[in-house]
Amino acid sequence: MESETGIVTIRNVTKSYRRGSQVVPVLEDISFGIRSGEFLALMGPSGSGKSTLLNLIAGIDKVDSGSISIGGCEITTLSDSELAGWRAVNVGFVFQFYNLIPVLTAYENVELPLLLTRLTRRERREHVEAALDIVSLSDRMDHRPSQLSGGQQQRVAIARAVVTDPAILVADEPTGDLDRVSAGEILSLMDHLVRDFQKTIIMVTHDPRAAEKAHVIRHLEKGLLTDG
């Protein structure tokens, strides 16, 4: 077991899905911790439960049993709407397919999470501009996602993930849909966020080069952690 002082503490988590009358176990008795400022890579074959585990940590899915404590908050006991509020403040999301809203500009996409805060329009503008500056896309803020390359779209997504300044970023195969060069840029950006902004990053990946950047690598196999 990891130290109790970690930002994320996962204890005896199990999760299964129902497929018709069948119960399919996905995660079995998972326990581990993540320290603040850690860059964790979660690896393993397809279908091993990586995304499921990531979703549980990020509070967008519910455990069957076990506990997940993040920054001292036991998120398994929160209701759906409490979780929504909690996510908005504490977690930034980066997806494989960017998941930007096509009808909104880069600026508007990055502004989205801030609409749920009490910030004024002016304050929001400052935050959005700062976030776009981190990902070096200040000159593209009026572009729609369809007018941006894959790598640029993922950078917008990263700006959206960090704009509320959450402690934790979760990324599910963030380079999975990108060419080598763009993937490299995204990974450097993640590295930059860990080093210079003290973010904790949990990243699911297949990419060995992505794993190289990580401080810690964990392997999942058929719902079990095979290391650590």
Add this chain to the structure above:
Amino acid sequence: MFMLKYIIRNAFRHKLRSLLTITGVAIAILAFGLLRTLVGLWYLGVESSSSTRLVTRNAISLVFSLPISYKERIRQIPGVSRVGAMNWFGGIYISEKNFFPNFAVEPRAYLDLYPEFLLSQEEQKGFLLDRQGAVVGRKLAAKYGWKLGDRVVLKGTIFPGQWEFIVRGIYRGAQRSTDETQFFFNWDYLNETMRRTIPRRADQVGIFVVGVSNPERAAEVAQAIDSTFKNSLAETMSETEKAFQLSFVAMTEAIMIAIQIVSYVVIVIIMVVAANTMAMTARERISEYATLKTLGFQWHHIAGAVFGESLFIAILGGSVGILGTFPAAAVIEKELSQFFPSFHVATSTTLLQLAAALIVGASSAVFPTWRAATIRIADGLRRIG
């Protein structure tokens, strides 16, 4: 603010699809409005027939006439203020397709019984003094370009021959709903001609229009008239003008009910079509809604976006439909004036159209809103790729 922007941009995401949906809603609401107007006018016509007038006809059928001698006897019945003989003439102007109602009436009695036909003093005098005089409605005169003093020839159908008339008056209706397409002329002209040509058909009256002094006693008066002629050669049947009109249009009423049903069916159809489109749209956006939820937006934000978009499209289509109803009604009034003396869209119809559009928007939003609001994030996100 953001919601509004998001809703409007979403609504035009698939331009063609939105355009087709909006057009569909617009046409449905337009059709609904015109059909409702048609039905409304028909009922208005029935409603507006006076309750101070009775119609007395042959008890067997309208086909059979009554002797003119009944007129004096009806006049003597208590409660009767005026009596006027009237015959459906059924004349044709040039061609059969130029249909308009034309009757032979007793001028003085008729003008008194029908105060809703407004005629100047000179025109009244002209009509009363000219045996061959005719009075026509303003719309009818406009349609055929008739002016005072014009000679008009009708070809008799029930009463054979070419009948010549001089236009002595052009009446306007006191109300919007007053029929301005009638043609009436002096009953004596008809009767005297019959006396000369087919004597057995002289002194015969199609109906008597009977004015009653107290509308509340109309039923009593009708009964009194009918009992006066009981067991005589031609028994009578008296009823209010409204009942008389209704018996005439019993068949039409069935059609009107059918039209009413159709008007609702049109709305139901567009409801189903719009619901299908909205469901399709929401399904395509499930992962987008899941993303918004991931970012911390709650179910009611998502529900608002889906519902708002559906309502927006329906209101847009509905507005186009409502605005289109007025010019369409004007065209109908102009082109089909012999069927619809006045094709006026009532305010209540416009409100009904608006309500229908809102119902279309709301009902088509129910299922997609529910789906989008209740989708589990993890499931929604998996829809990608």
